[in-house]
Amino acid sequence: MKPIIDLHFHSIHSDGKLKVPEVVRNLKKCGIKVAALTDHDSTDGVREFRLLASKSGIVAISGVEISTLYENIGLHILGYGIDINHPGLKELFRRQSVERRRSFIETVKHFHRAGFYVDQRKFHYLRQLKTVTKPHIVALICDAQQNRHFLAQKFKFKVDPNSMGRFIDRFMSEPGQIGYFMKSKVYGQTAISLIHRAGGIAVWAHPGAEKEIGSQRNLLRVLGGLKHAGLDGLECFSNAHSPQQRKLFYNLSRRYKLIATIGSDDHDGKRRGKLHVAKPLQGELIYNLAKLLKA
Ligand SMILES: [Zn+2]
Ligand SMILES: [Zn+2]
Incomplete structure (x- = not known):
């Protein structure tokens, strides 16, 4: 059955496209209750x-996604x-915001030095945003017509509506790539204890999406830690x-005595309602x- 729970999505307060009232309308339309x-x-x-x-009859829990x-x-x-x-x-969010801005400016500089055109008006608009993220940089570079030509000619890279992920993988994910920049981040363990001190519970988001983990053995090691x-x-x-x-992750959640959560990671209202989760599992969650949350 389609989930009535969605515990992971974004708004314009980070890299989402929708304003909060639009997010709530979308949740309502998709039948989300929690x-x-x-x-x-x-x-x-x-x-x-x-x-x-x-006001829309949805049980809303306060939440955040911390880069660690x-x-x-x-993660x-x-x-x-x-x-x-x-x-x-x-204080953590203030520091992460300063660090994001520094990383944004450095990364754009790297692209500029490598021969890409940078629209100064857009650049100055983006650098004053509180949460500037990789997709913002991708748009800044790929929206410019001359960069599309440059990418096609020099890198045999074609920009299309679905090329965001490919662009990040190819140019911004690993040391040595043009747009790679190592941000200083909070440790996962520190983030977990901070969440606890703030009265909350900590959940590892999309654990299967982190390519850097590589092997199953490494995955179990990180999960254990x-x-x-x-x-x-x-x-x-x-x-x-x-x-x-x-x-796999549901089985691991049982083995490690962790709650198994549901999240669309929606950024624009289009990714919600695509998952199927058995009704008893939703009740259990x-x-x-x-x-x-009461404990
Ligand atoms: Zn994430
Ligand atoms: Zn997310």
């Missing part, structure tokens, strides 16, 4: 989201039920996972979530 807005390193939209969602590092692997940790005024979290640091849940049902991965 939801958490989880912008990247920001809870700026949470107050408005909770207000509008509850575990050893050298970039996203979701926090639910957090106090959005917690000083430790606020995060569990040891206090991880509460695993986002098993994600659009980023294949059906096999959903099954609501029960576990309520129990954990």
Whole structure:
């Protein structure tokens, strides 16, 4: 059955395209009953989201998605039920925002030096955003006609409506690539304990999407480490996972005594309602979530 729970999506307060009222309308249209807005390193939209969602009869949980590092692997940790005024979290978001801006400016400089055109008006608009992300950079580079020619000629790279992921993989993901920049991030373990101190629970987002993990053995090692640091849940049902991965992560969630959560990771209202999760599993999640958030 289609999920009535969606605990992972974004708004304009990070790299999403929709304003909070539009997000709430989309949730309502898709039949979602329990939801958490989880912008990247920001809870700026949470107050408005909770207000509008509850007016629409949706149970809204406060949420956030924190970019972290575990050893050298970039991981996203979701926090639910957090106090959005917690000083430790606020300070972390402030630092992450400064770091994002620094990384944005450096990355654009790298592209410029490599011969790409940079629209200065767009660049100055983007650099003052609070949460500037990789997709913003991709748009800045790929929207310019001369860069499309340059990419096609020099790199045999074709820009099309679905080339965002390919562009990030090819130019911005690994050391040595033109647009790679290593941001300093908070450690996964630190983020988990901060979420706990802010009264929330911590869930590893789309664990199957992190290519840097590589082997199953490494995956189990990272999962064991995060569990040891206090991880509460695993986002098993994600659009980023294949059906096999959903099954694998659900089995792992049981083995490691973690709650199995559902998240579309929607950024524009188009990714929601594509997952299928058995009804008893959704009931189990609501029960576990309520129990954990009350504890
Ligand atoms: Zn993520
Ligand atoms: Zn996300």
